[in-house]
Amino acid sequence: MKKITVIGAGNVGATCANVIAHKDLAREVVLVDVKEGVAEGKALDIWQTSSINYFNTRVVGTTNDYLKTKGSGVIVITAGIPRKPGMSRDDLIKTNAKIVKEATEKAIKYSPDAIIIVVSNPLDVMTYAAFQAARKSANKVFGMAGILDTGRYRAFIAEALNVSPKDIHALLLGGHGDTMVPLPRYTSINGIPITELLGKEEIDKIVERTRKGGGELVNLMGTSAWYAPGAAAAQMVEAIVDDQNRIFPVCANLNGEYGLKDIYIGVPVKLSANGIEEIVELNLNEEEKKMMNESANSVKKVMKVLDDMKLFED
Secondary structure (H helix, E strand, O other): OOEEEEEOOOHHHHHHHHHHHHOOOOOEEEEEEOOOOHHHHHHHHHHOOHHHHOOOOEEEEEEOOHHHHOOOOEEEEOOOOOOOOOOOHHHHHHHHHHHHHHHHHHHHHHOOOOEEEEOOOOHHHHHHHHHHHHOOOHHHEEEOOHHHHHHHHHHHHHHHHOOOHHHEEOOEEEOOOOOOEEOHHHOEEOOEEHHHOOOHHHHHHHHHHHHOHHHHHHHHHOOOOOHHHHHHHHHHHHHHHOOOOEEEEEEEEEEOHHHOEEEEEEEEEEEEOOEEEEEOOOOOOHHHHHHHHHHHHHHHHHHHHHHHHOOOOO
């Protein structure tokens, strides 16, 4: 691919750009930020590792100059502010929706055919905001959450069983955060169901830790995670650039799948050079359906907050 753009040069965006460069997924990675010099500095720092880590991808940074992003095949949006003490959820949504809206509109102006991956939080509603701003087919606009959540889930399972995380296959559905829907029934270690190796109580503890995974890191560091989110977004970029047809859980727009409509929520999809090639609809049992519907109701409430702000009315 000729060019990939990462909007937002904070910890997540810079990590994502770094991983993309290391994988040599494009001739050029453009890192964009609104803060003077930050994107330029981080891009230069990454580029100076090229001869050390043996990659050819040129990494450049720019302060709010979207002309330099022209012709990007993939745009990753990580821009936004973290929730601050005393800030309401609605205030965070309003602030970050405006940031995501502006970034999407500016990027699409110069790269109208680009696939958009959203990483900004609150994830589900920010993906919805980018979709409205981009005015593109829903299979070209989706969010990164499920790969991060399954990454955490698999890491915790690997610890519990003292096995390689490479052998663990897992899946999650639903919104990003407390209402995510882990699926132990679809979790296995090299083909062996997790229920054969761990008891229900142990699995439930891992599931709960996964749900609170982001909060655990904030409590430890005083800020949000970046290595795993950045790497997860880069893995989605890789699947698109290399046309891999990987099955990944992503935040996608549903139009009847899982009995849900007009909602952005986490589901397994086939990811290719076309973006979302298809949504994989699993046969859920009654308990799983209940959890999925509860998660969807929670996401829809947040989406309504954005709708009520009327940011996207002409």
